[in-house]
Amino acid sequence: MGKAAADVCPCGSGQPYxxxxxxWHAGEAAPSAEALMRSRYCAYVLGLHDYLxxxxxxRTRPATLDEAPTRWLGLEVKRHAxxxxxxxxxxxxxxxxAGGRGHRLHETSRFLREDGRWYYVDGDFAG
Incomplete structure (x- = not known):
């Protein structure tokens, strides 16, 4: 699922994809946990399951990803620490x-950097 270079990135940065x-999707290491998180959101939008x-x-990676039909509508990063x-x-x-209804996923995610690469570990959902 490619995007033209001039297309705005789905992560909400306002930058070209x-x-x-x-x-990051092409193999470059994301420079921060926030950049990796944004690229993972973008990968969900684009269906890049291998990247996810x-x-x-x-330590926490699932064997497969949920393939439920979801239309991602937007991302807001609240805090990076x-x-x-x-x-x-x-x-x-x-x-x-999803399922004809709008939803919000509010999460505080944990990331680790190993050998110069950031990885998503897990997260806590806000109520």
Missing amino acids: AGCCGR LATWHA ATGDDSATVEFVARYR
Whole structure:
């Protein structure tokens, strides 16, 4: 599922896809936990399941991803904080439509950096 270089990235940065999440999807290491989180949201939008699994920490990675039809509508990053030299959290709200209804996913995600690459570990959902 490719996007033209001039298309705005779905992550909400306002930047062209090729110069934003497209770089991380092509194999470049995301420079921060927030950049990785945005690229993972973008990968959900674009259906890049291999990327999602590859950027999920091996300790918590599922064998497969849920293939339920979801239309992602937008992302708002609320907070990004380093919790150590190689760990960080990112709080975000992602809006989506599934089963004909609108939903909000509000999560504080945990990330670890290993060998120069950030990985999603897990997250806590807000009520």
